[in-house]
Amino acid sequence: MMKTQFKLAFISLALMAFVACDSTSIKETTYSDGALKTQTPYNDEGRIHGERKEYNRDGQLIQTETFNNGKKEGLSRVYYSNGQIKEEVMFKNGKENGAYKTYNDRGDLILQMNYKDGKKFGPFKQYNAETLQLIEEGSFGEKEQLDGIYKQYNKEGLPLSEQSYKDGKKDGKFVYYKGAGEIDREEMWSMA
Incomplete structure (x- = not known):
């Protein structure tokens, strides 16, 4: 007890x-x-x-x-x-x-x-607050800089541009679109 x-x-x-x-x-x-x-x-x-x-x-x-x-x-x-x-x-x-x-x-x-x-890192996506269409997507690298393919879209969801970055610097093909997704112009960039 x-x-x-x-x-x-x-x-x-x-x-x-x-x-x-x-x-x-x-x-x-x-x-x-x-x-x-x-x-x-x-x-x-x-x-x-x-x-x-x-x-x-x-x-x-x-x-x-x-x-x-x-x-x-x-x-x-x-x-x-x-x-x-x-x-x-x-x-x-x-x-x-x-x-x-x-x-x-x-x-x-x-x-x-x-x-x-x-710090911002990895993939991101942003949508239009009213239409909910994807308006941009890409990825951030170690230093919060764009790294990889970055894409922009208009409010209807059609492409405006597709850009290539490496550690925040333009590197590779940049494609700009007009109208219904038709290519307007292309540019090549190199970090070298």
């Missing part, structure tokens, strides 16, 4: 110590009229830790960000006043890292790209 009580007391103390080590307090800020503006969780070291929320004057949620010990970590979102997601980006150790997307106020995807250690 005594052993069981001792074990229960030990487990209870261990749990209380664990919870106390990971406690957070919420700081709220308000607009001049008293409406809630932000809710920010802080850990015992005074660093933002958890999900921070921001609201407009009407009480509508306009931004959420997740922090881990003072650094952004995980998904951050910005919202339109109608509640639709406007922008979302992944963070790791305080830097953009992973998918980045923007949407129009109807919730349609209009830009998708990736980040790596806080």
Whole structure:
């Protein structure tokens, strides 16, 4: 009986110590009229830790960000006043890292790209916010510069140009289109 009580007391103390080590307090800020503006969780070291929320004057949620010990970590979102997601980006150790997307106020995807250690990296696509036609696509290299084939389209989705880049410099064939996708002119570029 005594052993069981001792074990229960030990487990209870261990749990209380664990919870106390990971406690957070919420700081709220308000607009001049008293409406809630932000809710920010802080850990015992005074660093933002958890999900921070921001609201407009009407009480509508306009931004959420997740922090881990003072650094952004995980998904951050910005919202339109109608509640639709406007922008979302992944963070790791305080830097953009992973998918980045923007949407129009109807919730349609209009830009998708990736980040790596806080820099644009990899393929991207951008769409017209009204027609949702693809208007440009390409890829960013290590130094946030165009790398590979970059294409532009008009609002009907017909090609305007196709360009070749290497580390942000023109390198290779550039094709410019007119009208219904007819070639207007071609250029050759070399980094040499």
